[in-house]
Amino acid sequence: MKKVTCVRLEANEKQIQRCHESIRLVEVHIIELANVLNLVGNAVRLKIVYLLHAEKELCVCDISDVLQMNVSAISQHLRKLKDGDLVTAKKEGQTIYYSIKEDYRKTLSPIFRQINSLKKMELV
Amino acid sequence: MKKVTCVRLEANEKQIQRCHESIRLVEVHIIELANVLNLVGNAVRLKIVYLLHAEKELCVCDISDVLQMNVSAISQHLRKLKDGDLVTAKKEGQTIYYSIKEDYRKTLSPIFRQINSLKKMELV
DNA sequence: AAAGTATTTTAGCATTTGCTAAAGTATGAT
DNA sequence: ATCATACTTTAGCAAATGCTAAAATACTTT
Numbered sequence: 001m002k003k004v005t006c007v008r009l010e011a012n013e014k015q016i017q018r019c020h021e022s023i024r025l026v027e028v029h030i031i032e033l034a035n036v037l038n039l040v041g042n043a044v045r046l047k048i049v050y051l052l053h054a055e056k057e058l059c060v061c062d063i064s065d066v067l068q069m070n071v072s073a074i075s076q077h078l079r080k081l082k083d084g085d086l087v088t089a090k091k092e093g094q095t096i097y098y099s100i101k102e103d104y105r106k107t108l109s110p111i112f113r114q115i116n117s118l119k120k121m122e123l124v
Numbered sequence: 125m126k127k128v129t130c131v132r133l134e135a136n137e138k139q140i141q142r143c144h145e146s147i148r149l150v151e152v153h154i155i156e157l158a159n160v161l162n163l164v165g166n167a168v169r170l171k172i173v174y175l176l177h178a179e180k181e182l183c184v185c186d187i188s189d190v191l192q193m194n195v196s197a198i199s200q201h202l203r204k205l206k207d208g209d210l211v212t213a214k215k216e217g218q219t220i221y222y223s224i225k226e227d228y229r230k231t232l233s234p235i236f237r238q239i240n241s242l243k244k245m246e247l248v
Numbered sequence: 249a250a251a252g253t254a255t256t257t258t259a260g261c262a263t264t265t266g267c268t269a270a271a272g273t274a275t276g277a278t
Numbered sequence: 279a280t281c282a283t284a285c286t287t288t289a290g291c292a293a294a295t296g297c298t299a300a301a302a303t304a305c306t307t308t
Contacts (some may be wrong), residue, residue, distance in 0.1 A: 183254080183255090184254070184255060184256090185253095185254065185255080195254080195255070195256095196255085196256080196257085199254095199255060199256060199257085200256085200257090203256080203257090217254090218253060218254045218255075219253090219254060219255085220254075220255065
């Protein structure tokens with residue numbers, strides 16, 4: 001018999017049960033969402049996504065210029081975002097334009113709203 | 125003279141300038157927000173925060189029980205969340221109750237809304 | 249005071265991350 | 279065909295992450 005819970009008096013068996021069930025129901029979504037949040041939980045990638053949101057589309061070279069970073073580093077971040085299905089690439093000649101995938105606009109918009117509201121507060 | 129931008133014809137100097145200025149204005153907020161997103165961009169921590177949001181407060185031992193994980197691992201995740209100021213701890217005897225910091229309720233609520241809306245879709 | 253409970257901290261380790269530098273691919277211009 | 283441009287990929291490396299196991303702390307009960 002392995003002990004599972006702490007034995008403190010207040011241990012609310014009902015609460016534990018409820019939590020267990022609650023997690024069971026959302027586990028898959030949490031894992032999926034955590035992946036997305038992990039992608040934008042990096043300052044460089046959040047900047048990239050923020051720029052793409054504001055400018056519709058940008059090429060690797062432009063982003064590299066704006067963020068003052070190695071083209072290769074930017075390319076690698078974009079690859080992660082593409083692998084995570086957050087952005088798409090559109091080739092035009094030798095330049096490749098990246099943009100946010102429509103499916104994720106809704107998930108990301110509260111994040112951008114947050115950033116912009118903080119920006120506004122500063123201007124007051 | 126170091127080259128900064130790609131030399132492609134379409135290179136829109138105005139756009140680059142606008143992006144530069146835009147990033148400059150939000151950089152601090154982006155870094156701050158990326159830190160928060162990075163914290164919840166981990167499935168275990170997102171589950172913890174989700175549970176705390178639903179149950180108001182929980183002790184380490186309860187969380188460990190619900191998520192079926194080592195107490196030490198949970199404690200370490202809680203420490204990160206506390207260091208990031210996302211949660212607070214309240215000691216009561218030998219048990220320590222964690223809860224989400226009021227200041228972050230607003231930042232996090234769209235995330236929980238997202239999770240719960242996905243849960244509901246499944247029930248349809 | 250001794251033993252038990254709840255939690256934290258430390259050490260150790262395998263894995264992942266994010267960068268730089270260098271080489272590779274693809275398109276465009278001469 | 280050769281060279282330049284835009285980008286990706288690879289290799290290598292230092293730093294960060296997330297876990298387990300063990301030791302440390304702090305309170306409670308006996």
